[in-house]
Amino acid sequence: MDNLLKKRFSLKFFKYAFIGGFVTLLDWSIFYVLSSILNVYYQLAVIISFTIGATTKFGFNKIFTFQSKYKKISLQYSVFFIVTIIGLLASVLFMYLFVDLLFIHKIISRIATTIITLFLNFFLDNYITFNKRFFNDN
Numbered sequence: 001m002d003n004l005l006k007k008r009f010s011l012k013f014f015k016y017a018f019i020g021g022f023v024t025l026l027d028w029s030i031f032y033v034l035s036s037i038l039n040v041y042y043q044l045a046v047i048i049s050f051t052i053g054a055t056t057k058f059g060f061n062k063i064f065t066f067q068s069k070y071k072k073i074s075l076q077y078s079v080f081f082i083v084t085i086i087g088l089l090a091s092v093l094f095m096y097l098f099v100d101l102l103f104i105h106k107i108i109s110r111i112a113t114t115i116i117t118l119f120l121n122f123f124l125d126n127y128i129t130f131n132k133r134f135f136n137d138n
Helices: 003-037 042-065 073-101 106-129
Strands: none
Touching: 003 042, 003 106, 042 073, 073 106
């Protein structure tokens, strides 16, 4: 990989990670407000906060990280949501592996799982969700 490609890839990953951090804070904040202040049932609160977070992540990554111009947003969002669910399932699987099988503390496991799924989600979004070969209006 030449130097320019490495720099572009690194910048893209940095943007992706930054947006992911922001969206995680947004998701957790909405969950907290809904479940702790408004007394919304915690399972409903997590569904609402996850959906708002995922939608925000899609918009920011579409515009800022991947600069996707694809106009059929509902189709691209559907693919994004499937990719996001794959990431969620991977998180659940890694948490089970770390906590229940390897007996690693749940907070340490959550941090490790977040790092692993960050790379997984970036790979899937970069090569599927926002891939110009799949999503091109031309």
